[in-house]
Amino acid sequence: MKFLRVLCVLCGLLVQARAIDREAFTFTNYDLDVRIEPEQQRLAVRGKIILRNDSVAPQKNLPLQISSSLGWRSIELGGKPAQFVSQPYTSDIDHTGALSEAIVTLPKEIPPKGAVEVEIGYEGIIPLDVTRLTRIGVPAEVARHSDWDQIGQSFTAVRGIGYVAWYPIATESANLSEGNSVAETVARWRAREPQAQMKIKLSDSGEGTPAIPLCNGEAGGVRSYEQMSRAYESVNECAFQPLGETVPLFVIGGYDGLDEPSVNLSYLPNHRPAAQTYALAFRLAVPFVTEWFGTVKAPPKARMEVVELSDPEAAPYESGSMLLAPLNSDSQVAQITAVHQLTHTAFFSPRPWIDEGLAHFAQAVYREQASGRQSALNFMGLHRAALAEAEKALDRERSQNPGADESLISTSIEDLYRSKALYVWWMLRDMVGDVALKKALAAYRPEDDTTLSYMQQLIEAQTKSDLGWFFDDWVYRDRGLPDFKLATVYPWETSGNAHVVTVTVENLGNAAAEVPLILKMEEGQVTKRLLVRGKSKAIIRIEAISTPREIVVNDGSVPESDMSNNLYKIEAPAK
Ligand SMILES: [Zn+2]
Secondary structure, eight states, X not given: OHHHHHHHHHHHHHHHHTOOOTTSEEEEEEEEXXXXXXXXXXXXXXXXXXXXXXXXSOEEEEEEEEETTEEEEEEEETTEEOEEEEEEEEOTTSTTSEEEEEEEEEEEEEOTTOXXXXXXXXXXXXXXXXXXXXXXXXXXXXXXXXXXOEEOSSOEEEOTTTTOOOSOBOOOOOOTTSTTHHHHHHHHHHHHOTTOEEEEEEEEEEESSOOOOEESSEEEEEEEEEEETTEEEEEEEEEEXXXXXXXXXXXXXXXXXXXXXXXXXXXXXXXXXXXXXXXHHHXXXXXXXXXXXXXXXXXXXXXXXXXXXSSTXXXXXXXXXXXXXXXXXXXXXXXXXXXXXXXXXXXXXXXXXXXXXXXXXXXXXXXHHHHOHHHHHHHHHTTHHHHHHHHHHHHHHHHHOTTOOOOTTTOOOHIIIIIIHHHHHHHHHHHHOHHHHHHHHHTOOGGGTTSTTHHHHHHHHHHOSOOHHHHXXXXXXXXXXXXXXXXXXXXXXXXXXXXXXXXXXXXXXXXXXXXXXXXXXXXXXXXXXXXXXXXXEEEEEEEESSOEXXXXXXXXXXXXXXXXXXXXXXXXXXX
């Protein structure tokens, strides 16, 4: 036994010595039979996958990874057991912070563009696991609301890559304590996989009331359950043809349904009032979304599903046509949820910064319509910290690799294509106005969005103004965030009560922005807008009709790396 272990360690070392390219293969086809036993928290999978060598070198080893709480049972090539070594592989791509990695030794090298079909079997449990978060210092109580994936007796929800490797993947190790490493690893995977075909037969068995497993793919047809005395088995066939941007997930719970014209709501027992709050919010948001983004499509053309999560504090998650979220009776939360999802059914773009960015932007504008600009800015402020963190991490990367760039137009980093894009749309709207922006969006055709400057041209066609400087600094290149500083403020009393305040604003960051300047006076205030280029200064003279008191640069509508140098208190003005 001891000898065997030594041998295995040696095998492991040998395998590692050959420097495996873990991202050489693209998984082009999945055909999986997934059996779930909620009472045991168990998952057992048998199936077939096809992989293609997309690297430039022939490959002798095939890495296959699943969550570390699952174990490999069999791997076969051409009907014969394959030679493989299974080892734990540390990676924060999975909620457990590790993967069970099988390194399959192929009988002969797979040449570039060559494909290989593999029969696989693996099983194990998927319990709640917050290891990857607690080991970087997140308190367990907080962590469980974001890494909520589990197969549980009363409730099951399991997301795919980035959360739980419940289907085989292959990626280089990702580390949560290294900036955007997890997001970037997921992004590289998704960039390889949009054309992948995935067919999953989900079945769930146990005792008591049958629950049909839900998934976020196209319902494949068979959706059934069988009950034999107390035991039941439910089946749902799910297809992703192709996978696109969707992260496959499954959910099992004792749901009731509420089908609205624009959304199907699945809610947990006794939560009908909350579901009704959401149903109402969806109905009320339709006119707003239609006015901004076009017709809200009804199912089955655009099937939008909201599925309740059992943890009332769980962080919501959306992928494909499904949103997983706790349903509470807070109508404000219901409103912004509804407006986001409806924007997706009314407006589609293959570019995440447009698709998701506009859905978040819609939330802010809807909030503004209900409770004013400040309320919208406060809502946007919830995105500021995440965005500043992501930009800081990118800054560190750039300092090591000056060529690194994470432009908004091509990024797969969520904090950028959601939070940064939200601000970009808001700034564009502040510059060009509602009417021009709505017209530009109405002219948008996803199939025509093939050139980088397509969106810029659509907006410029409405405004006849040059937005090149803005798109350069915010969309086509990642120049980080601006940092405005009130460099000098000179108030002059011209005559009587009239004053002129000359303000110099310095932008210490690299991204240009048109930023609001607010002059607060003894009576009232006046807001001006000033364009300040990156690493430059700009001067503006503002007339005051009563004694000027203070100047504030940026009302929060422009994301900044440092907001602590944005206020200047004016002492007695010079005469
Ligand atoms: Zn969305």
